[in-house]
Amino acid sequence: MRRLGKSTLEFDRPPSVLxxxxxxxxxxxxxxxxxxxxxTFGDTTLQKDSWEKAEAQLQREAVSIALNKAxxxxxxxxxILAGDLLNQCISSxxxxxxxxxxxxxxxxxxxxxxQTLLMASILVESGAAGxxxxxxxxxxxxxxxxxxxxxxxxxxRSPTAQWTATAAGCVLVGVGGRIKxxxxxxxxxxDLGVTDPANMxxxxxxxxxxxxxxxxxxxxxxxxxxxxxxxxDLGLVGSxxxxxxxxxxxxxxxxxxxxxxxxxxxxxxxxxxxxxxxCGCSAGVLCGHLLRRMEKGELKNILFCATGALMSPTSxxxxxxxxxxxxxxxxxxx
Amino acid sequence: MRRLGKSTLEFDRPPSVLxxxxxxxxxxxxxxxxxxxxxTFGDTTLQKDSWEKAEAQLQREAVSIALNKAxxxxxxxxxILAGDLLNQCISSxxxxxxxxxxxxxxxxxxxxxxQTLLMASILVESGAAGxxxxxxxxxxxxxxxxxxxxxxxxxxRSPTAQWTATAAGCVLVGVGGRIKxxxxxxxxxxDLGVTDPANMxxxxxxxxxxxxxxxxxxxxxxxxxxxxxxxxDLGLVGSxxxxxxxxxxxxxxxxxxxxxxxxxxxxxxxxxxxxxxxCGCSAGVLCGHLLRRMEKGELKNILFCATGALMSPTSxxxxxxxxxxxxxxxxxxx
Numbered sequence: 001m002r003r004l005g006k007s008t009l010e011f012d013r014p015p016s017v018l019x020x021x022x023x024x025x026x027x028x029x030x031x032x033x034x035x036x037x038x039x040t041f042g043d044t045t046l047q048k049d050s051w052e053k054a055e056a057q058l059q060r061e062a063v064s065i066a067l068n069k070a071x072x073x074x075x076x077x078x079x080i081l082a083g084d085l086l087n088q089c090i091s092s093x094x095x096x097x098x099x100x101x102x103x104x105x106x107x108x109x110x111x112x113x114x115q116t117l118l119m120a121s122i123l124v125e126s127g128a129a130g131x132x133x134x135x136x137x138x139x140x141x142x143x144x145x146x147x148x149x150x151x152x153x154x155x156x157r158s159p160t161a162q163w164t165a166t167a168a169g170c171v172l173v174g175v176g177g178r179i180k181x182x183x184x185x186x187x188x189x190x191d192l193g194v195t196d197p198a199n200m201x202x203x204x205x206x207x208x209x210x211x212x213x214x215x216x217x218x219x220x221x222x223x224x225x226x227x228x229x230x231x232x233d234l235g236l237v238g239s240x241x242x243x244x245x246x247x248x249x250x251x252x253x254x255x256x257x258x259x260x261x262x263x264x265x266x267x268x269x270x271x272x273x274x275x276x277x278x279c280g281c282s283a284g285v286l287c288g289h290l291l292r293r294m295e296k297g298e299l300k301n302i303l304f305c306a307t308g309a310l311m312s313p314t315s316x317x318x319x320x321x322x323x324x325x326x327x328x329x330x331x332x333x334x
Numbered sequence: 335m336r337r338l339g340k341s342t343l344e345f346d347r348p349p350s351v352l353x354x355x356x357x358x359x360x361x362x363x364x365x366x367x368x369x370x371x372x373x374t375f376g377d378t379t380l381q382k383d384s385w386e387k388a389e390a391q392l393q394r395e396a397v398s399i400a401l402n403k404a405x406x407x408x409x410x411x412x413x414i415l416a417g418d419l420l421n422q423c424i425s426s427x428x429x430x431x432x433x434x435x436x437x438x439x440x441x442x443x444x445x446x447x448x449q450t451l452l453m454a455s456i457l458v459e460s461g462a463a464g465x466x467x468x469x470x471x472x473x474x475x476x477x478x479x480x481x482x483x484x485x486x487x488x489x490x491r492s493p494t495a496q497w498t499a500t501a502a503g504c505v506l507v508g509v510g511g512r513i514k515x516x517x518x519x520x521x522x523x524x525d526l527g528v529t530d531p532a533n534m535x536x537x538x539x540x541x542x543x544x545x546x547x548x549x550x551x552x553x554x555x556x557x558x559x560x561x562x563x564x565x566x567d568l569g570l571v572g573s574x575x576x577x578x579x580x581x582x583x584x585x586x587x588x589x590x591x592x593x594x595x596x597x598x599x600x601x602x603x604x605x606x607x608x609x610x611x612x613c614g615c616s617a618g619v620l621c622g623h624l625l626r627r628m629e630k631g632e633l634k635n636i637l638f639c640a641t642g643a644l645m646s647p648t649s650x651x652x653x654x655x656x657x658x659x660x661x662x663x664x665x666x667x668x
Binding site: 001002003007009049050052053078079083085086087088089090093094096097100101102103104105106107108109115119122123125126127128130146185186187188189191310311312313314315318320323325 | 335336337341343383384386387412413417419420421422423424427428430431434435436437438439440441442443449453456457459460461462464480519520521522523524525644645646647648649652654657659
């Protein structure tokens with residue numbers, strides 16, 4: 001592993017994606033990527049008696065799918081890196097403990113898929129792991145009641161608000177697959193003073209701009225060197241702000257940029273306002289859509305740039321702004 | 335890096351402790367290790383207007399101390415791995431963002447110090463980082479109101495309850511220090527059905543037993559091969575259960591075992607019931623006490639086995655048991 005420039009890691013013997021699993025809920029099934037999930041659940045309770053248990057089940061399903069596709073048993077995997085949005089990351093703990101794989105809990109809010117993928121790749125390249133799983137999830141109903149209002153309240157959503165995806169994604173990282181993890185960058189926390197929790201895209205855009213700019217600078221590349229630069233989950237408002245932030249630095253991302261939050265749903269028809277969000281949004285889009293497109297040869301060289309808003313209801317109530325972060329992973333396919 | 339047995343990692347070019355910082359509150363200053371903290375605060379608000387901001391300040395102070403001791407600026411550090419007990423780990427985010435070091439949020443509950451130290455060591459040995467910081471914190475007042483009851487309620491504590499430490503610890507990992515990180519093990523989540531949130535030691539003991547037993551088996555070592563095996567934070571009840579769990583496997587830990595939760599306070603005189611707990615407990619004991627003893631040559635070969643209870647108030651309210659985890663790090667000094 002080598003360090004490039006200020007913050008980028010380059011893998012010498014690139015770890016690869018051995019398999020991946022993506023599961024989603026009803027709304028995700030009805031979206032433009034619905035057919036690309038490995039499994040979707042029309043009943044988003046997943047027959048569990050709480051939303052939190054349903055979300056834990058999403059992680060369990062995504063991991064099971066990834067393991068099954070690779071023909072592996074849990075005991076053949078050396079580490080599982082997982083996190084989610086719920087307090088104390090209980091979807092991960094309760095969803096994954098039955099696998100009995102050494103567990104390293106991660107917290108990156110909605111950036112968790114990129115963080116776990118980066119960490120799993122470092123573990124594999126370093127020899128610490130032969131195989132490692134990276135997984136995350138979110139659930140609309142568990143997120144609403146924790147971060148906003150109970151569903152029963154029927155609160156009105158503001159136009160900039162994003163819709164937390166009911167989804168989970170899992171990548172099994174190892175050696176010998178066709179899709180390689182080439183480079184990565186762990187983000188620095190950026191806080192430009194956005195305080196509106198119904199406008200997470202705005203809060204996360206500076207983090208995305210910072211990390212993408214740094215990655216391009218460290219690697220001496222330009223946006224057009226990539227088949228796609230995929231952020232998640234800036235939504236409509238955050239994507240526009242990302243362009244503005246990067247324009248100021250002479251970088252035009254528009255020709256190659258897409259946002260996972262805008263790919264997952266028919267934004268207007270499905271009434272998701274600013275777009276999708278939640279750890280499961282970028283995880284589902286990566287594991288259900290982007291990796292499939294790479295396998296088909298439609299995408300050969302992409303940047304996956306998951307973004308997270310590192311606030312809590314408590315920090316909000318205490319008047320603090322919403323800090324954002326973005327981790328970048330470069331994936332290539334032959 | 336090599337894998338030993340089922341789960342243990344051995345470092346080929348062992349990363350080392352370049353410096354460390356430990357800060358504590360008033361009660362910690364009055365405990366048996368009070369003089370060993372780099373700094374203690376008689377006013378546990380740290381002049382902040384919320385307990386959460388005070389806890390964030392503890393992390394900031396611990397990192398500043400570690401950086402100052404090493405004569406380093408934040409920009410000379412490649413990663414910071416941090417986590418805490420608060421929802422969405424806000425002590426870490428808000429406490430550390432001003433350093434502008436690439437940030438990887440970790441969630442291991444009270445096992446976080448061992449997890450961040452293990453991950454930082456992997457990053458350094460792999461070449462991903464030249465230097466990495468591992469840090470965590472807890473604060474009695476922020477933890478009480480989040481996990482239990484507001485302080486103003488004046489609730490009675492049960493005899494098995496533990497006292498969340500107001501403390502933070504930070505280790506700077508790099509190359510060339512006298513104290514080396516030799517081996518490590520990431521734990522598997524263990525859930526034996528303990529449901530009492532006022533008895534965390536009992537909930538975490540099976541995780542500690544599992545990880546310590548696995549480490550000893552993987553490395554073909556016995557407890558007496560170490561100068562000390564330090565768990566954190568099982569307290570009085572959990573330590574007894576740990577002995578019982580290991581007795582059943584033919585391992586007697588008593589001669590070399592101490593628990594960070596029992597080292598930090600005068601248990602009876604300071605009225606902490608079962609002992610100390612919280613991420614800051616094992617972090618403070620490691621960074622204030624154990625590493626100092628290693629520097630003085632009093633300890634040459636230890637296992638640091640921080641334990642975490644991976645529950646949330648929500649999982650409790652939904653009737654789930656409390657899963658525990660324990661990560662193990664072997665440290666040696668010449």
